[in-house]
Amino acid sequence: MIDALGNPQSLLVLGGSSDIATATARRLVQARTRRVVLAGRPSTRLDAAAQLLRGAGADLVEVVPFDAEVTDTHGAVVDQAFAGGDIDVVLLAFGVLGEQAAQERDPSLAVRTAMVNYVGAVSVGLHVGARLRSQGHGVLVVLSSVAGERARRTNFVYGSTKAGLDAFSQGLGDALQGSGARVLVVRPGFVRTKMTAGRKEAPMTTTAEAVAVAITEGIRSGRHTVWVPARLQQVMALMRHLPRGLFRRLAR
Amino acid sequence: MSDPARTVLTGWGRTAPTSATVLRPRDGDQVADMVRRAGPRGVLARGLGRSYGDAAQDAGGTVLDLTALDTVGVDAETGLAACGGGASLGQVMQAAIPLGWFPPVLPGTRHVTVGGALATDVHGKNHHRSGSFASHVRSMTLVGADGEARRLESADPLSQATAGGMGLTGIVTDLVMSLRPVESSFMQVDTTRAPDLDALMAQLEAADAAHPYTVAWVDCLTGGRRLGRGIVYAGDHAAPADLPEPERAAALRFEPPTGLPAPTWTPAGLLNPHTAAAFNEAWFRKAPRDRRQQLQTISTFFHPLDGVRGWNRLYGHAGFVQYQLVVPFAEGGVVRKVIERLSSARAATVLAVLKRLGASSPGPLSFPMPGWTLTVDMPARGRDLARLLDGLDQLVADAGGRVYLAKDARLRPELVAEMYPRVGEWLELRSRVDPHGCFVSDLARRLGL
Numbered sequence: 001m002i003d004a005l006g007n008p009q010s011l012l013v014l015g016g017s018s019d020i021a022t023a024t025a026r027r028l029v030q031a032r033t034r035r036v037v038l039a040g041r042p043s044t045r046l047d048a049a050a051q052l053l054r055g056a057g058a059d060l061v062e063v064v065p066f067d068a069e070v071t072d073t074h075g076a077v078v079d080q081a082f083a084g085g086d087i088d089v090v091l092l093a094f095g096v097l098g099e100q101a102a103q104e105r106d107p108s109l110a111v112r113t114a115m116v117n118y119v120g121a122v123s124v125g126l127h128v129g130a131r132l133r134s135q136g137h138g139v140l141v142v143l144s145s146v147a148g149e150r151a152r153r154t155n156f157v158y159g160s161t162k163a164g165l166d167a168f169s170q171g172l173g174d175a176l177q178g179s180g181a182r183v184l185v186v187r188p189g190f191v192r193t194k195m196t197a198g199r200k201e202a203p204m205t206t207t208a209e210a211v212a213v214a215i216t217e218g219i220r221s222g223r224h225t226v227w228v229p230a231r232l233q234q235v236m237a238l239m240r241h242l243p244r245g246l247f248r249r250l251a252r
Numbered sequence: 253m254s255d256p257a258r259t260v261l262t263g264w265g266r267t268a269p270t271s272a273t274v275l276r277p278r279d280g281d282q283v284a285d286m287v288r289r290a291g292p293r294g295v296l297a298r299g300l301g302r303s304y305g306d307a308a309q310d311a312g313g314t315v316l317d318l319t320a321l322d323t324v325g326v327d328a329e330t331g332l333a334a335c336g337g338g339a340s341l342g343q344v345m346q347a348a349i350p351l352g353w354f355p356p357v358l359p360g361t362r363h364v365t366v367g368g369a370l371a372t373d374v375h376g377k378n379h380h381r382s383g384s385f386a387s388h389v390r391s392m393t394l395v396g397a398d399g400e401a402r403r404l405e406s407a408d409p410l411s412q413a414t415a416g417g418m419g420l421t422g423i424v425t426d427l428v429m430s431l432r433p434v435e436s437s438f439m440q441v442d443t444t445r446a447p448d449l450d451a452l453m454a455q456l457e458a459a460d461a462a463h464p465y466t467v468a469w470v471d472c473l474t475g476g477r478r479l480g481r482g483i484v485y486a487g488d489h490a491a492p493a494d495l496p497e498p499e500r501a502a503a504l505r506f507e508p509p510t511g512l513p514a515p516t517w518t519p520a521g522l523l524n525p526h527t528a529a530a531f532n533e534a535w536f537r538k539a540p541r542d543r544r545q546q547l548q549t550i551s552t553f554f555h556p557l558d559g560v561r562g563w564n565r566l567y568g569h570a571g572f573v574q575y576q577l578v579v580p581f582a583e584g585g586v587v588r589k590v591i592e593r594l595s596s597a598r599a600a601t602v603l604a605v606l607k608r609l610g611a612s613s614p615g616p617l618s619f620p621m622p623g624w625t626l627t628v629d630m631p632a633r634g635r636d637l638a639r640l641l642d643g644l645d646q647l648v649a650d651a652g653g654r655v656y657l658a659k660d661a662r663l664r665p666e667l668v669a670e671m672y673p674r675v676g677e678w679l680e681l682r683s684r685v686d687p688h689g690c691f692v693s694d695l696a697r698r699l700g701l
Contacts, residue, residue, distance in 0.1 A: 004661030004662045005638040134312055136312030137269075178260060221570075
C-alpha cells in the first residue's frame with residue numbers, strides 16, 4: 001500500500017535497467033519499498049540493477065523477462081508481477097531514442113522505435129491499468145518526454161512516439177478516475193543517461209537522480225503531471241505556441 | 253473500463269485513497285450473506301469513518317457500511333445497553349442519558365460506532381479509572397469468515413482478539429455493554445495551566461488521583477523553558493445539587509449541538525508553523541490559570557471538536573496524520589524527547605493531547621497500557637514528516653511503548669511485532685478462524701496483519 005505520506009511498499013519497473021528507473025527504485029527502497037519486480041530484456045545491466053536494490057535494503061527483488069515489442073507476452077508478464085501480491089507503483093520506463101537520420105534512411109528503424117515507445121507501452125499500459133483498477137489502488141508512472149510536446153526536425157520520430165504515449169497516458173489516467181488508481185505522466189527534458197550518451201545536451205539538461213526525485217514527489221503529492229526540471233512547464237507552454245517557422249529555427 | 257459501483261474511501265485524515273464496493277446491509281442476516289459472497293479481495297466493516305488512517309478501507313474489495321444496524325436498547329434497571337454494531341456512541345448517549353445512564357468510555361468524538369469502538373478498543377478521559385471500551389462489553393454477535401453468526405461472551409479468546417482487532421476477526425453485528433449511572437448531563441470541570449512539561453505531568457498525575465476524567469492539552473511548538481506547557485482539564489459528573497435551580501428540573505436533558513460545518517475548501521497552507529504557534533499561544537492564554545468546579549455540558553467537556561462538523565477538512569487537500577503513542581510510566585522522558593523533536597521540527601501541531609493510561613485490556617492488539625499517551629495531529633506534508641515520525645516510532649519501540657493502530661497511516665511494518673509483542677498469538681488465532689483472509693483492510697495489507 002502507499003501510505004499516508006506517499007511511500008509505496010512495492011514496485012514494478014517495466015524497463016528495469018534504465019538509469020531513471022534504477023535511480024527511482026533506489027529512492028523508493030530507501031523509504032518503504034521492500035518488494036521490487038524488475039521487468040526487462042535479460043542483461044547484465046538488469047541483474048546489476050537487481051543487485052543494487054538488494055544492497056539498498058529491498059527484501060525481495062524479482063527479475064522478469066519482458067520485451068516491449070513482443071506484445072502478446074505482456075499479459076503474462078503483468079500477471080507474473082502481480083502474482084506475488086499488490087503492486088503499489090508501476091514505472092513504465094522503457095524507451096529507445098534511435099538516430100533520426102538513420103530512421104529517415106531506413107524506415108524500419110523508425111517502426112521499431114514506434115513499436116517500443118508507443119505500441120509496446122499501449123499494450124502493457126492497458127494490462128497494468130486493468131490490474132490497478134481491480135486492486136483498487138496504485139499509481140502507473142509513465143516516462144513521457146518534452147520531445148512529445150512539439151515535434152522537432154531533429155528527433156520527430158522519437159518525439160511523435162512520446163506524443164502518442166503522452167496522450168495515451170492522459171486518457172488512461174482519466175479512465176482510471178474514481179477507481180482508486182491513477183496515472184502520473186512525467187515529462188523530463190534532456191536527461192544525462194546512457195540513452196543520451198554522446199548527444200549534444202539541450203538547455204536545462206537534467207539528471208536521472210533529479211527525475212527520480214520528481215517522480216517520488218509526484219507519487220506523494222497525487223499530481224497527474226510533473227515536468228523535470230519544473231520550469232520546463234512554462235518554457236514549453238511558450239514553445240508550443242510559437243509560430244511554426246520561428247519554432248523550426250529555434251529548435252534545431 | 254468504468255465501474256460505477258466503486259467508491260473511493262479514505263480515513264478521517266483524508267490520506268491514501270483507495271476504492272471498494274460499498275454495500276449497506278440492513279440486518280445481521282444481510283451481513284452474513286454479504287460475507288459469504290465476498291470476492292477474492294475480501295470484506296471489511298466500516299462505521300462512521302473516524303479511524304484516521306486506512307483501517308476502514310479495503311482496496312478492490314467489499315466494504316460493508318454498518319450504520320444501518322443502529323438499534324439501541326437501554327435497560328433502565330440494569331444499565332445494560334444492547335446496540336447494533338453500527339449504532340453510534342452519540343445514539344447511545346441520547347438513549348441512555350435521559351434514563352440516568354452513561355457510556356462507560358467515550359473517545360474524543362461521539363460519532364463512532366460501537367462496532368468501531370470495539371474493533372479499536374477505544375479509551376477515553378477516564379481510562380486511568382475505567383479502562384478501555386472492551387472491558388465494558390459483556391457479549392457480542394460476530395459474523396465469521398464462514399458467514400456464521402456466533403454469540404461470544406467477553407472471556408472468549410475470539411472476543412478478546414476482536415477487541416482492538418481492527419475489524420479483522422469478523423463483523424460485530426450487535427453487542428451488549430454495561431453503562432455507568434449518572435445523575436445529570438453536566439460536568440464539573442477544573443482547569444489549570446501548567447508553565448512547562450514537568451509541571452504539566454505532575455498536575456496530571458495529581459488530577460488522576462482525584463478525578464474520574466482527566467486530560468491535558470499540550471503545546472508542542474514552544475521550546476526552552478516553556479517546552480511542553482499546557483492545560484489540565486479534570487472532570488466529575490455533576491450531581492443535581494451542583495446545578496443552578498432552573499437546570500435541576502431537567503438535569504438529565506441531553507441535546508448535543510449539531511455543530512457548524514467547517515468550510516468545504518481551505519487553502520493548502522492554512523495550518524502552518526506560524527498559524528499553529530499563534531493558535532497555541534492564544535489557546536494557552538485564554539485558559540484560566542486555575543479555575544475550579546466550572547459547570548460544562550457533556551458535549552463541551554467530552555467532544556469540543558464535534559462542534560465543528562468536518563473539521564478534518566481544515567487541513568486542506570493533502571490531509572493530515574494523527575500520531576498517538578504510549579510509553580510506560582518509567583519512560584516518561586520519551587514524552588519530553590518527542591515534544592522536543594516536534595517543537596524543533598516546527599511540525600505545525602495544534603491538537604496535542606497528553607493523558608495517563610491505566611491497566612491494559614486482555615486483547616492482544618489492544619492499544620492501552622499503563623503509561624503516558626501523547627496524541628498529535630500534523631498536516632500530511634512529505635518526506636520530512638515521514639523521517640520525523642519514523643524516528644519517533646523508534647524511540648517509542650525502544651522504550652517498550654507502541655503507537656495506536658486506529659490512528660496509524662504510515663508505521664514501518666517491521667515495528668508491529670516490537671510494539672505489540674502478542675501479535676503472534678493474535679495472528680495464530682486469526683489464521684484459525686479466517687484461514688483464507690476473508691476479512692482484510694488496507695491497514696492489514698500495509699502492516700502484514
